[in-house]
Amino acid sequence: MQYHILPVTESEYPEVTAVWEAAVRATHDFLTEADIQFFKPLILNEFLDAVSLSCIKDEKGHILGFAGTADRKLEMLFIDPAARGQGIGKALLQYVIAHQAVDKVDVNEQNDQAVGFYLHNGFKTIARSDVDGMGKPFPLLLMELKK
Numbered sequence: 001m002q003y004h005i006l007p008v009t010e011s012e013y014p015e016v017t018a019v020w021e022a023a024v025r026a027t028h029d030f031l032t033e034a035d036i037q038f039f040k041p042l043i044l045n046e047f048l049d050a051v052s053l054s055c056i057k058d059e060k061g062h063i064l065g066f067a068g069t070a071d072r073k074l075e076m077l078f079i080d081p082a083a084r085g086q087g088i089g090k091a092l093l094q095y096v097i098a099h100q101a102v103d104k105v106d107v108n109e110q111n112d113q114a115v116g117f118y119l120h121n122g123f124k125t126i127a128r129s130d131v132d133g134m135g136k137p138f139p140l141l142l143m144e145l146k147k
Contacts, residue, residue, distance in 0.1 A: 008053035023078035109139040
């Protein structure tokens, strides 16, 4: 399926954050409710401003998925659980690789589906960290696009 990819505006941050939360609840079963509540305001008020955001919307204009990038790295890729399996993640990934020269991603090691997604889409693990970028005990796999 062909998707039209659009930039995300600041006025859409609350909707993007809602997609993030729904996706995290569906895929990040290693996070507690306290973890989600810790990260949610950071996503909305800090992290979204730190990346270039692209999204795919449905015919009614609702965001189905989004990607955030910075310095050739995919910092976030989240899909509304109701829209999973429709190629939205792959379309966003291919877009940021082609248009923003993305060739790196860090992925939670405990998120098996995401690890498999990136491996399937040409990434390889180059390193591992015992903690996430904020020093929390969520191991990360540092992945790079195979050349």
